[in-house]
Amino acid sequence: MVMLKLASPRVTKEILNRYNFRPSKGMGQNFLIDYNIVNIILNAAELDPLDLAVEIGPGIGTMTREIASRAGYVLAIELDERLISILQNTLEECNNVEIIHADALKINFDRLMEERLGIFKSKTFKVIANLPYYITTPLIMHLLEDHERWDQAVIMIQKEVADRILACPGTKEYGALSVSVQYYAEPQFIAKVPKTVFWPRPEVDSAIVKLKRRRVPPVEVRDKLLLFRVIQGVFTYRRKTILNALQNTFSVNRQDLIKVLETSPIDPSRRGETLSLEEFAILADNLLALQEKIKKARL
Known part of the structure; x- marks a missing residue:
């Protein structure tokens, strides 16, 4: 043709x-x-x-x-x-x-x-x-x-x-x-x-x-799967505060989550839609550190 x-x-x-x-x-x-x-x-x-x-x-x-x-x-x-x-x-x-x-x-x-x-x-x-x-x-x-x-x-x-x-x-x-x-x-x-x-x-x-x-990601994270779990969880509950969204996503004590956010440092009253990729990466790493601390305490 x-x-x-x-x-x-x-x-x-x-x-x-x-x-x-x-x-x-x-x-x-x-x-x-x-x-x-x-x-x-x-x-x-x-x-x-x-x-x-x-x-x-x-x-x-x-x-x-x-x-x-x-x-x-x-x-x-x-x-x-x-x-x-x-x-x-x-x-x-x-x-x-x-x-x-x-x-x-x-x-x-x-x-x-x-x-x-x-x-x-x-x-x-x-x-x-x-x-x-x-x-x-x-x-x-x-x-x-x-x-x-x-x-x-x-x-x-x-x-x-x-x-x-x-x-x-x-x-x-x-x-x-x-x-x-x-x-x-x-x-x-x-x-x-x-x-x-x-x-x-x-x-x-x-x-x-x-x-x-990208040949190299713009942010470094210890656990990429956790990063994307945080991202997905936060936007699943995008009308909630970041604190409440995380609490609905992870089985973690509320006070521990507040400490993680403050360490990041991210205001717990912010909504997930305001977080940059860099902030998500820091949050994921701090959340991983908390999970490791909890796991170690149970041993």
Whole structure:
């Protein structure tokens, strides 16, 4: 199939109609129909011929063709089996693209890329994704928590989620997602994307965000799992004071928690949404010290 641009309403609808394809609302399928947005995403990705790229949710191959023209090798991961035959057609001239029918949430990307990285003598890969709302947070955390071989990700997500990722302490958008992403990566806002550049048109606007993976976390903690348990617990009870939120999360005496907060030093009457990542790290370490003290006293 020879086509100059897939990112147009006419071409997208023609392809989908040819295959009797009906977009699934449940899967959040909204196809990009504006080449300007494709170009913004690819410029942010800074691809070169030595790069290995993973595209999550290629759809009909709108961005995939352009990624393939800039990167050395592309893995296009698509969940919807109905789109595989379309991709095989639209990408038939791209000899550096591998189409994989799989659920990105279940893929071990490091293992998948290991052999391919060796061929290109590269240590990392880049991720490009147009993510439906229902998998945005799980997939971002899957990449951040479970994989170390990716270097940066350029993702198009719902504007509301982008605001949460980029949020600062003390704002209503600030939450567990903000702190977690900022622990693992440096997030950067690239552009707002109007809903008019998709077909079918979604109900909300989107945004392009770039995540540059940190090689070294911005804070040091003795127990990373405890840090994230503190973060999750505090924001689960975000309308409560930090003291009450911690008491609902951990089986620790209230007076001991007050001492931990004062040592940190954090006012027990503050709300969790005002704490910075650095304060969460100090709090987690002091809480760990308390737990160790309690455990030692029981021996």
